[in-house]
Amino acid sequence: MRVHLCFLLVFSLFQAIQSSAIYIITASRPLVQNQTLVSPSQIFELGFFRPNGSGKQYVGIWYKNMTPSKVVWVANRDKPIGDTDQSATLIVGGDGNLKLLDGQQNTVWSTNVMAKPKYSAAVLSDFGNLVLQDGSANEMWQSFDEPTDTLLPTMKIRVNVKTGMKQHLISWKGEDDPSFGSFVLGGTLETPPQGFVWNGSSPYWRSGQWDKSKFIGIATMSGTYLSGYDLLQSIDQGTSYFSFYNYNNSFFGYIFISSEGSIKFVSWNNGWSTYWEAPAPTNHCDVYGTCGPFGVCDASSSTMCRCLKGFKPRSDQDWNRGNWTGGCHRETELNCQITASAAVSTPVEKDVFWQMKQMKLPDSADYLSSIADEEECQSWCLGNCSCLAFSYVDTIGCMVWSGDLTDIQKFSTAGEVLFIRLAAADTGIPTQTKLIISLSTISVITLFGAGISVWGLSRWRGKFRKMKIPRLLKSVDTANKSEELIAARKEQMNQEDAPELLVYDLDSIILATDKFNTKNKLGQGGFGPVYKGKLNDGKEIAAKRLSSHSGQGIAEFKNEILLISKLQHRNLVRLFGYCTEGEEKILVYEYSPNKSLDAFLFDSKEKAKLSWGTRFRIIQGVARGLLYLHRDSCLRVIHRDLKVSNILLDEKMNPKISDFGLARMFEGTQVLVNTHKVVGTLGYMSPEYAMGGIFSEKSDVYSFGVLMLEIISSKKNTSSDHLGQHLNLLTYAWQLWCEGRGLDLMDEAIADAFSPSEVIRCIELGLLCVQDYAADRPNMSAVVLMLSGQSDLPQPKQPTFTFQCSTTHKVQIQSKEETFLSRNTITITMVEGR
Template identity: 80%
Template structure:
């Protein structure tokens, strides 16, 4: 694992102890080797230094009081002084320029200002900018205009199309060699501009186009505060520049490009840490053109590269060897190309556009300023045979592509809709959408929906049947397409017998559960009780029995049926069958057992994969909203299954944040923004997952812990142990002698990261997978601000109350939680309240 700090050069000055510091360099006060120039607030320092292990000497700027020191600018990076030269100095010459002189008084480096000044002075500002100014304090030169490998706040990287002048970051050649390396980071002159990195003259990384607030090819910019970043472009003048602000001086941070080509944003908080990195060490898809022309890179896919729909590998042999750079070829000639050769009397079918969601759009876009909307964008592309794809982004406009589609990447979050031009023969309409409409319609529909089995009362079956028939007819498929129906029947017969719908009668369910005997009770939820049982064929099941007095069961049970019929994953519950006699509605699951650490870790991994599927890999994006221990079931091989989708919400497209006036879930598992503001997203599930992880590790409930005489939540308890360096004390004592300390500590740290107050501070499930496997470093967690001090864990139903926010009043049985006082703001728009139980 590469540690970032190894890239932050720890340097030693030429002399071990500096004798003095100065505030400016003037003609009468040069900077000698035993001196440093310091900024007014002691933030930055300029002086002579030698990198570790080097015999060469440089003049540079570094953070003064932060260890390890980080050099952010080097004057003579390509013209070092010999380490034995002890007479070098930084002076103001007779022509007013700042100059570096060696021991022979020869000029090694100079500012080369043409406008001479009778009086010049060099000063170092708290921004890290070295400025040469005249008697009137007018700036004649600044180091910010000649960056090396680091971009500080308010420093710019820029390009001028008319003059050809660029201002880029250039990497060091090595960790101990500040001379110019092979990696260059800059911005392009196209419209809209992109951030771009080159390795020599070859493209190495690309940010995607700028959309007036962010680069759309950097998903993390969708979930971070963006007001500090800006890119200005003047099309008439041909200029573009990018910079970031630190208005309140609330943090120390910078971008830099390493000698290995890694672009990183690094910030200081009790030490240097990397907030963002690209290309990420765990994601080869970030490297430009990994999958070649018309190839799509997906770091979480079963194979990293795949061809676009309608395309095939250029070389099957190369792809089998894992060399995808040759890319893909189109399978079928475009209809518009055929049309160009066809006779005037010949009618040729039009091309179609296949939609791809959550994409990093290709390189080399052409921006159509004159096109005002998506329909116009598609129309323009449809009418131009050279147009291979288009994308309309509201904050950019119409982008089209006429060259090979290169550097495509599939994202798990964020990304844009991309429409690819296809011959109609390559639309690939799936035969599984052909449904057999018969007396057994429900079973066939469920079989073809996702290979799972659902059921409901007879009136729901009728609604389901009508809905599916309508959808079937709308798809343009007619009942007289006998060949397609025969194909569908054949496909049906190929399905595994275990996936066929079985409608059980109530007597068989009673027999399997010993008439719902209390000794077979597995748990209880909002629907009612869950029982274990055994069918006549020996399969062990769990039966969810809808309580007749459940206030939420009907709607949620229907939601679960509709949802789970669309999902299939080894770590999600799979329905064997159902019973709908009378008021009985049932589904299935499996029993739990006492667990070793190896089993617990396997459960955590399985739940992680299940959530990743829901959030990213399933056809419909799903937010569970009620992830907790009782909704994780284990099969006979102790594989975890996520269950109970009664509160889950489904989404299509890229919607990432939802507001609801009806907050429902379980106290202690709900994220702050959801419990207190009704806002939920994938990060709400991540919060619940963090609580779940800590419970699995500790075998403790998430509320009602006694710690030093205080009733604390599990989050607070875990945080106290973490801060005291006693994280392993959280481990369940029953298995305290049989576990991997590093694995447990990684899980605890990841659990604390998942329960951060701000949703943006929590990792998404893609990142969780990498962190859990050790493929990605874990940042330090922040202290949870919101903790619930309660010895009970009520099911939460929010009610309104005059005078206070409706989201701050809970009802439990005949008790009510009353807001007593407001405590503090923890983030914009949300206040913490002190509450008490009322009888």
């Protein structure tokens, strides 16, 4: 009998003697067979196990205290230890490697790290990652880099074509056999990338193209960043990786490839449940190429396979027997082929396009990055006879197909619009009324189904209360009608539109921060102080406490809760929850061990730790975060207070944009908003905003330009120190640029090791971003392309308006309403024109 729930594996994880737990493996403290290595919060466990009580032993990792247990990683997949071997150990050897030794002290498995530290130890993290560290706690090896059949939250599956590295998930051979099976789950490096399951070397399942937030070939996949899925690709570096995370770390879950070739998303909610599976057991259309080339699969139709319009089965006999893999072929030769192959005296009609809605697009698309809009995509395809089909997806761009159209599926919901090239005679429309379909009148229908992520958002049952985010107060910026509309839009959001956040008890925050001890204070902003804390479950947090003397109030507090809770990106800080008790208003964030960027950048001793490679990655990360806010998120957001002190750095120096108290949503067609209340930090504020109260996404672009120049130089824009006679950093950078001495802007602390071409490109791009007129500045889509070297840079124009900082003369700019100024930069400047 075929077992469909093969992911619910029953393992004999314990021997007759009760296992004892340890928290570290060293040379002097090996792991023996009656012990397990556990993670700090008792979430994961590593030890010896026998699958389904078989006669073979393996070392693996599984979720602790969850029945039935699920092994998520195996060390010795193809080299089991005999059942009678009771002396096998997992130990750190003399060469610093973690090794599995059998009873005869033969090495069965090893981490094979080349370095030989004086001391090393192995620990298991709460994410299920087995890590080998040296004496300075530097990571030398991790199990996340050698996945088996399971993808855990924060884990990545990668591809690097330059090095040949591939991190795929490979199925078990059987329910009780962890050795390598025949099914492989991984990604491709094409643009846009796709997810695949291969059976050996043959495609078995395909996800469809990635559109920056979801795979469009999965009809029920959520399109918002709350889904928790991320796929990053670098064409220049030849790399691609896919990962997912637990929203607010609030559930246990994993993705794995079964021994039968099914991808399963499994989550814990008082038991393991499969919330999504592909290929779906009841949908044969999910299997790759079921209907062959130029065939369409429709699971809801009585005849599952049919040929595209203008095509017919290659073999009627096979087709009638239900064998559709041979596919279809064209009935009428394309008009462009007739024109190309024969000398004709009379004009031949142009080919036409047949529109198909709600489609899973075919495999093997060619992506045309230079095509700017839908009509241009259609025109390009019509002008190239080899182009057999095209599709323009707003979140991807123009895709065309020149080979066999394979693995097409008709969806009942969601899907994209596909245009098939046909000879004019195949449309069935009278010649005098034939029209080439104009894409300018077509909107791609995007229906967000019950996303995979929604399936996984089951919550902790613990000490914390769970509540929906309260409805927001109307925006305090009521002077302008357009802002009132945005505020009204917020007001109308019902509770189902806002994700759940943990509501923390004040006592738990006080305990975590040691009564807001000054020793735990991380910084002070315009909002109030920020404290490091550690909750009872061991999670480290940053608690941002609204000060009663703050210029910001309840509106900003609620604004930040709404926005950041609905925005999820690797370069945005994550909000865990909040606390509102009595007069206290506290936001609880993920903790960033390296604090904020200014703690390094403007410290004479610390700035040398920021190599040029690190600085460039920070610039790229902030750019991607802003692009997400402006164009790719479920809400379109202008940050309005982007600066170095609002860029936090995690343990790997990855940047995270923070402080959304002043951020504002804007409509898709909205360009400029006028406000009588100017907020933000002078020196980072664009001229049109500081002087006229007009802000747009180009205001953030200006701030980003200032940020780039500060990162390059380690100099503050609002300080004239070390800038000679120049009013600020912008004018100093401009003069160096004009004199051909742009590299002189580089921070002297790292001037001996950097990429001149990257630095020059960043300086030029920074100057482009701080141009006086918003229309002259690039948008963030163009900025990201320019940073990657995929787009040429136009010549920047000379900055005209500058802000001069004076330590003795301070002038406050007041509008009709009060002006909020961040306390991070309290020196207000004079406005001067040149």
